[in-house]
Amino acid sequence: MDHHTVASISIAGSCLDVLGSLYLAYDLLGGQHGPLRLLTRAVTYSILFGLGYGFGLGLIFGVASGTAIGVTFAIELNRTSKRQDHYSLPWEALFSAIRAAAFSAALYPQVGLRFAALYGVLLTAGQVIAYARGVRPSLNYSANLRPRFSRLGFEATLIRTAGYMAAALLCSAVVRHVDHPWLFAWRLGAVTGLVTGALMAFSPYVEYYADNLPQRRMGVFGIALMFCGFALQSLQYWLAVFDVRIT
Numbered sequence: 018m019d020h021h022t023v024a025s026i027s028i029a030g031s032c033l034d035v036l037g038s039l040y041l042a043y044d045l046l047g048g049q050h051g052p053l054r055l056l057t058r059a060v061t062y063s064i065l066f067g068l069g070y071g072f073g074l075g076l077i078f079g080v081a082s083g084t085a086i087g088v089t090f091a092i093e094l095n096r097t098s099k100r101q102d103h104y105s106l107p108w109e110a111l112f113s114a115i116r117a118a119a120f121s122a123a124l125y126p127q128v129g130l131r132f133a134a135l136y137g138v139l140l141t142a143g144q145v146i147a148y149a150r151g152v153r154p155s156l157n158y159s160a161n162l163r164p165r166f167s168r169l170g171f172e173a174t175l176i177r178t179a180g181y182m183a184a185a186l187l188c189s190a191v192v193r194h195v196d197h198p199w200l201f202a203w204r205l206g207a208v209t210g211l212v213t214g215a216l217m218a219f220s221p222y223v224e225y226y227a228d229n230l231p232q233r234r235m236g237v238f239g240i241a242l243m244f245c246g247f248a249l250q251s252l253q254y255w256l257a258v259f260d261v262r263i264t
Contacts, residue, residue, distance in 0.1 A: 030249030040239025057227045063087025073208030078123040085119030097155040113144035132192040139184040160224035178210030
């Protein structure tokens, strides 16, 4: 097992421990009127996006992109749930740049600096254009126990998939650093489109529970996060106990 993977798992475990302790301190943080509504969204979206990208594109990609997308989506949706509006375009451009930077950082070990940097610039520009046309995480916002499907959301998913593929192919043509560029571009586009489209369709469930989750369940969820964090942090020591070679 690669030592970078072990380090990434340990860092993820530490983050889960911190988040779990915050959920256990629900009352101290102000209960329903405190910051845990935002934290609930951030944690849930980060985990869901992280799992989706992790299975499709690898652990490092899942951790980096899942966290960046989860946190920025949570900030935007939290505002929508309270004020029923969205951030100004400069702020949305900042969120786009954060997500694109996470993608670039996750891609860097595979494709090198030039490819990753160019890909990040193209992603930022594409997302800003989408925001300017009204396509954002809060599109058709709702908080209930029903999935949200719309024609605009479906079209946005198709365009997002094609855009990520086109950006990867353009970077491959300019930098010429990727083996099998068509396969690589298809993988990036398909995973991104499928994961983002599916989670946006089922985001009303997350929004509903963020606003209505009982206090006791907050504590149970916090304990579960802490156990998961302990399991991830202890992995490096179990590898040493069983003499698993780390490269």
